[in-house]
Amino acid sequence: MxxxxxxxxxxxxxxxxxxxxxxxxxxxxxxxxxxxxxxxxxxxxxxxxxxxxxxxxxxxxxxxxxxxxxxxxxxxxxxxxxxxxxxxxxxxxxxxxxxxxxxxxxxxxxxxxxxxxxxxxxxxxxxxxxxxxxxxxxxxxxxxxxxxxxxxxxxxxxxxxxxxxxxxxxxxxxxxxxxxxxxxxxxxxxxxxxxxxxxxxxxxxxxxxxxxxxxxxxxxxxxxxxxxxxxxxxxxxxxxxxxxxxxxxxxxxxxxxxxxxxxxxxxxxxQESTVGITPMNVILYPNYPNPFNPTTRLTFEIPFADHISLVVYNITGQEVTSLANGWFVPGVYQLAFDGTQLPSGLYFARLKAGDFSQVQKILLLK
Known part of the structure; x- marks a missing residue:
């Protein structure tokens, strides 16, 4: 682990x-x-x-x-x-x-x-x-x-x-x-x-x-x-x-x-978010910057209140960390991820909102 x-x-x-x-x-x-x-x-x-x-x-x-x-x-x-x-x-x-x-x-x-x-x-x-x-x-x-x-x-x-x-x-x-x-x-x-x-x-x-x-x-x-x-x-x-x-x-x-x-x-x-702006869809955007060293930002938007999880995994499927795990109101959110203690490599960020799931590849280069 x-x-x-x-x-x-x-x-x-x-x-x-x-x-x-x-x-x-x-x-x-x-x-x-x-x-x-x-x-x-x-x-x-x-x-x-x-x-x-x-x-x-x-x-x-x-x-x-x-x-x-x-x-x-x-x-x-x-x-x-x-x-x-x-x-x-x-x-x-x-x-x-x-x-x-x-x-x-x-x-x-x-x-x-x-x-x-x-x-x-x-x-x-x-x-x-x-x-x-x-x-x-x-x-x-x-x-x-x-x-x-x-x-x-x-x-x-x-x-x-x-x-x-x-x-x-x-x-x-x-x-x-x-x-x-x-x-x-x-x-x-x-x-x-x-x-x-x-x-x-x-x-x-x-x-x-x-x-x-x-x-x-x-x-x-x-x-x-x-x-x-x-x-x-x-x-x-x-x-x-x-x-x-x-x-x-x-x-x-x-x-x-x-x-x-x-x-x-x-x-x-x-996390920073704009609450009061209601998006049309659930979206996890590509992180920026990407590749990154050592920090990057992940942005997602949700059009409805729901339980949200945003988890980062390594190439073997092991969970690295959970960036979000809780009840979110509609809005656009931006979270920072710090890979200082991680080795270079490909990682995956997975957003789940209800039945919706989306994955983005994030590349850490040191």
Whole structure:
């Protein structure tokens, strides 16, 4: 059996019990954030309410146990604020472990994501009631902030440049909406065809990422929302409340039902696609360049949503690697293949979409 090669197209750091060689403490991870002071990621767990830390070596440890750390996480300084589903919002000092904030939300059930502005307020989504709450941290009080014009608001992200809260929703054809914090008005930033959106986050270039449970995909919008979204990454499971670590330039993606977190360097494009353009046929185009050394790109297009696999084989029929294996929406996709660790020779790229199959020859010359 061939050793797996390091692929430009799928450079994922998958933190699981197999990576860390230790017990996996994650159980339906919902939200991820990064604590710069300790150089570690914190993960909430829907099934247990425990808060788990993942260090730079992939080691896992409990930060808090049985403290209702079920859903959204947001760090300000050394305090992590948590959406606690039924209890409201709680804050914990990461240096001392002390509970420093308790703000009950009367009647709340399954409150979800949380974010903060830059003047001391937290914002919490309540999808089942289509509301967003505002919490004044200093006063430790809560108010209903937005109760109209929303439907199942889920992920929240503060956009400092425009002083607004960006919102994605767990609904069909979810729009990206925004609340202007200067006047508390709600607007639609862009309409989409995307369904079942969970998380929303922003990188240092102000590109916006959203995760979809419907397609197990993370999409990326440009900073102005001018162009259709790109498929940034696909996953074997439901990507939940994603987080962009701007210090290390990494997108953290919790996979809810497989109890894992994927960390994707943003400089590594998993796949680029144009979503919103519907092709007429399933096509795998010849790679370019061909011959190549050591990298080339494979482009395919699909006119319908389907499970797609794109696998590279050597001349003996052995699988070298899988470039794509998941549910894709209609669009044109381009994936990079790196043959640095492979010998020169003829290889075959095979695309499968439903009953359709197509093979292209690719030639590596060193």
């Amino acid at each position: 061939l050793r797996p090669i390091r692929l430009f197209a799928s450079l994922l750091l998958l933190l699981s019990p197999f990576f860390s060689h230790a017990q996996n403490l994650l159980n339906q991870p919902e939200s991820v954030t990064y604590h710069a002071a300790d150089n570690r990621y914190l993960v909430s767990n829907w099934a247990t309410g425990h808060l788990v830390a993942i260090d730079s070596a992939g080691g896992q440890s409990y930060v808090l146990m049985n403290q209702s750390c079920f859903a959204g996480l947001h760090i300000i300084g050394d305090v992590v604020y948590v959406s606690c589903r039924y209890e409201g919002v709680r804050g914990f000092d990461l240096t001392t472990g002390l509970n420093v904030l308790n703000v009950p939300i009367p009647g709340a059930a399954n409150i979800n994501d949380i974010t903060a502005d830059n003047v001391g307020n937290l914002y919490v989504s309540y999808p089942s009631e289509s509301k967003i709450y505002k919490i004044n941290v200093a006063a430790a009080n809560v108010s209903e902030f937005m109760t109209t014009g929303l439907y199942a608001p889920n992920g929240l992200c503060f956009d400092e440049l425009y002083n607004r809260i960006l919102i994605c929703s767990y609904r069909n054809n979810s729009p990206i909406q925004a609340i202007n914090l200067d006047d508390s008005t709600l607007s639609t930033v862009t309409t989409t065809f995307l369904d079942g959106l969970d998380g929303i986050t922003m990188d240092s270039d102000r590109n916006v990422y959203v995760s979809s449970w419907e397609t197990n995909t993370v999409y990326r919008f440009d900073s102005t929302f001018t162009n259709p979204p790109l498929v940034f990454s696909t996953h074997p499971d439901d990507p939940a409340d994603i987080f962009f670590d701007t210090i290390n330039n990494i997108l953290a993606v919790p996979l809810f039902f497989t109890s894992q977190v994927e960390f994707i360097p943003a400089t590594t494009s998993i």
